[in-house]
Amino acid sequence: MKKREYSAGSVKQSFWFSEFRKVVSLINKGKTLNEIKELNIEENLFAAPTQERAIQIFNTVSRRVKSLDQSIYQLFEQSDVSTQKIIAIIAIMKTDSLFFDFIYEVYREKLIIGSDELVGSDIRIFFKDKQLQSEKVASWTDYTLRRLGTCYKTMLMEAGLTDRASGNRKILKPILDKSLEQYLNENGMEMMIHALTGVR
Incomplete structure (x- = not known):
């Protein structure tokens, strides 16, 4: 497993489970991450208080989702x-x-x-x-x-x-x-x- 540089970025982040689940669900429905990114800006998918926060949540959650092989997305929804x-x-x-x-x-x-x-x-x-x-x-x-x-x-x-x-x-x-x-x-x-x- 490739090691990333240590970061204190977690202080600005959360577990964001429902957001993670929403992104995986949309991918399983055929959406790309770019399409989800646009949807997030247009519809505030995660009910974030500001657009800046909405973008930050998407960037973090999409990075987490991308870190996993696509074969786990179906398993995720069935679990x-x-x-x-x-x-x-x-x-x-x-x-x-x-x-x-x-x-x-x-x-x-x-x-x-x-x-x-x-x-x-x-x-x-x-x-x-x-x-x-x-x-x-x-x-x-x-x-x-x-x-x-x-x-x-x-x-x-x-x-x-x-x-x-x-x-x-x-x-x-x-x-x-x-x-x-x-x-x-x-x-x-x-x-x-x-x-x-x-x-x-």
Whole structure:
């Protein structure tokens, strides 16, 4: 899996699940991404408060959708909501290297050691380690890192990978749908399976 440069862009983004689902549905109905882009400007597909926000949502969501092979779009529409949310989080992991590392190095490790709680210090330690490994991350302010941490926790919760507790979050290990697992294996994405299910 090709690594992208670390980015703090997630602070301006959300899980955007219903938007992701809408784009996949339109592609399955035969629309191209360019046509969806035009529709978004003409009809405000995502009910965004401003056109600038509508464009930002489309750009982010379309990048996530494009990161997946087209063969998954039909599987997405045939899947239950919990599997659809797993596919959406995989797309985020594919387009955001730092978020992927967070899932792989923090969430997966928790599953491996049998810990069922995600605590604030887990996130702080993760970013401290990344600051030592990356000059780019080292240049970010504490405020940016705090916002990123909050964003990551929210995405995990919205994907159904943790509960909604306001303090420490209970980790909810997903059960991967067999068809999704097969797709990931066939497309060289075994790391996603390991990250989400706690495989060494």
